[in-house]
Each structure stands twice: as structure tokens, then as C-alpha cells.
Amino acid sequence: MRDARRAAALALLGLACACGCGAGDPNVLLITVDTLRPDHVGIYGYERDTTPEIDRFFGSGTVFENASASAPCTVPSVRQLLSGGFDQRDDRVPLAEILERRGYDTAAIVSQNHFVHETARDYARGFAHFDMQAPDAVDPHGLSTRTADEVSDRALAWLRERRGEAPFFLWLHYFDPHDPYEPPTDHRLYHAGDASTRGDDRRADLIAERRDPSEPWNQAGYIFSEIDVAHLRDLYDGEIHFVDAQIGRVLTALQADRLVANSVVALTADHGEWLGERGRWGHCMSLDDEEIRVPLLVRDRGGQLAGEPRVAAPASTLDLLPTVLGSLGADPPGPLYHGTDLRRHAPDRIVVALWGGLASARTRRWQIYDRAGQRTLRAVGQAAAGDSDRADELRRLNEALNSTEALRDRVAGQWQSTIRELRALGYVE
DSSP states (O other): OHHHHHHHHHHHHHHHHHHHTTTOOOOEEEEEEEOOOOOGGGGGTTOOOOOOHHHHHTSSSEEEEEEEESSHHHHHHHHHHHSSSSSOOOOOOOOHHHHTTTTTTEEEEEEEEESTTTTTHHHHHOOOOEOOOOOOOOTTTBOOOOOOOHHHHHHHHHHHOOOOOOOEEEEEOOOOTSSSSSOOOGGOOOTTTOOOOOOSSSSHHHHHHSSSSTGGGGGGGGGSSSSHHHHHHHHHHOOOOHHHHHHHHHHHHHTTTTOGEEEEEEESOOOOOSGGGOOOEESOOOSSSSHHEEEEEEEEETTOTBSSSSEEEEEEEEGHHHHHHHHHTTOOTTTTTOOOGGGGGOOOEEEEEETTTEEEEEEEEEEEEEEEEEEEEEEEETTOOOTTTHHHHHHHHHHHHTTTHHHHHHHHHHHHHHHHHHHHHHHHO
């Protein structure tokens, strides 16, 4: 049955492409950076110059100021971003496969050993070239070891070696801002006055020094002093500075080869990160802003998306697939997909995130967070208790959450094995 549904979906795409789509299609470059918080990115107002290359390139594009990941954990979030939907369906064709059928050269070069998960076919679908580090190339915590310079080296080599006139879709995933925080020496720029005696591996310290071995290590932040927290954030910023420099190499090559004017370039993250707030470190725990808010930057053929420099309306990483297709002039992807073409966003839009039975619905001013049926209202940004249209907005948020209940249960069931793995690693309770 699943094969039949997939065949039917592909037949529809094949029919669409037979009607002449693809002529003059732009290149598409998708960059995802693991664990990158927007409030540590210069173009979002960060006081440190952590991202000069990203800021320079996307200064001519569009900044989505209130973007959220679909989930706070890499394995589901990236899969959902690539496929355009929360749940796993064989008849939902992912972005790479759609573009491959339009005649694109497709390649992925990723720093993430977890893309060999049992659903790895969902990450690799549609990529003629899928370059992932070996599954056993991991550090003592089982984490990825392919660094940003290697990702960019391989990306530049692939771009040089391409043949023919077909447009390309290239997806790059960088891991470096993820712990442990080990930036190269020349990117450790923020340590003036640092008096901490801590090293780079805060996870090892949390595991070793928590009060009880049964306690989740990522919630044992009481072991760190304020000086230690500042030290670890300095290292995190150094990792961002390093990955920015390596991304800059790829962006500079696009400009040198005069490809920017005929390319859609997007940069986002799979999730955020707790950096000591409320004693927490890491991710995969919640749908709080620390984990769910991400940068989302788009440069469309050298300029802004739909002529907008900054967009305050909520956006989701699920929006990338329909936005890319919309920029190509393709038809909207249909009801199986859960995102919105950001060229036609609504100011009062509601964005949903789901993870492990948790659900969040938010507008630009309010968020309702559902934990096991218990809903909490939170103000977002400059929302005020006296807003005249608050009641209507809260009604719409509750309706949005109510409408996700069946989907939420399905998503939670599909990711049970991932949640068990994360629980074994101490990520989730």
C-alpha cells in the first residue's frame, strides 16, 4: 500500500514536469546549522560579531524574525524540514525528489552521523549524491566529528566537478555549534578575562558532577558558576564564528561564479539550545523558545523574498519546501504538506511545533503551550495583557491546538524509537 501511494504521488509529479516545468529554474542552496540560536547571530541583533559572513550575504535578503523549528531535536526536525510535513508518509514527496524530477542535480553533504537512523531513507530520498560521515566516526558521546571545514571542502569540490547545464539543489548541514564546544584556536575570540577552569566538554562535566546518576544530566546546570556559564557561552560563540567562516567560503564561491543572481539560498537551524537558562543545557526537552526558535534567512536570486527585508510574522522550518517551490513558479504542494509559502505569509498566522506529545501554537504575540493536556499562555515579544484582540487570538490558538490532536498522537507514535534512544542518552526524561 505504501509503495502504491508513493508511486501515485510520483506519477502526479511526473505529469506536472511533462507539462514543461523546470525551464530556467534557479539553483537552490539549503544550509542548516545544528544548534544555532538566532540571538547569537549578528543579523538578529547579537552584540558580538559572530557571523560576519552570514550577515554580509543575507543582508541583501530576507530575515524572518520569529521563525521556529518544527521540533527541538535534530532527527525529527531535519526530516520534517526536508519532507515538508510533521508525520512520516510515503506519499509525501520530499523537496530533493521533487527537484530531482524537475531535472536538478541533487547533492547533500552533511555533518551528522544520526542521519543513518531507521528513517534515513527520508533524509536521502531524491539526492543523487548523499555524502555523510561514517556512522562510527563519532566522539565519546556518540556525536558527529565531521567539522565545518570538511563540509565546505566537499561542497566546493562538488560544485567544481559538476557537469552540464542543469540547475542544482545542494543541502549542507554543519554540526559545529553542537556540544562539545571545541572551536579552533583562531576562533576563540571571546575569552578576555575568562577565569573559568572548565574545559570544552560541558556534557562530560554535567554527567560526572550531577547529584545523582539518575538525574537528567542536561538539567544539572547547578554545577556551573556564572563564570563557568560565561565561559561555555564564549566557546559556543567561537564555534559559531568558525562555522560562519566556513559557510562564507561557499557563499563567496557562489558570488565568484556569478551564481547568486540565479539561486535561492536559505539558511536555518534544526533547533536551538539551552545555554544555562534555568540550569538547563542541551535540547530535545521542550518547546520553549531556547530550543525551538531558529534563524531563518532567505536570499532569492540575489535579493529579498517578495521584496521584504525583515518579516515579523511567525514562520516555520516546514515553510522552506513550499517557499522554494513557489520561488520556482511551481504549484503549491498540496494538503499533505504542513508549511506555507513565505512569499504569501499572513501577519496573523499561527505556527505549530510538535514533539513527543508536546504541542505549541504561536502568533507573533502569543503562544499556547500544551503539556499532556495542560495549556499555558505565554506572551511573545511585546504582547500586552491589554491587547484589544487578545480573546480572538487566544481562541484561534486553542482551535489550532485542538486541530492537531490526531496529528500529534501520530507523530509521537512514529518517533517513539527516537525518544527511547534520546532517553538512553539522558536527553529526555
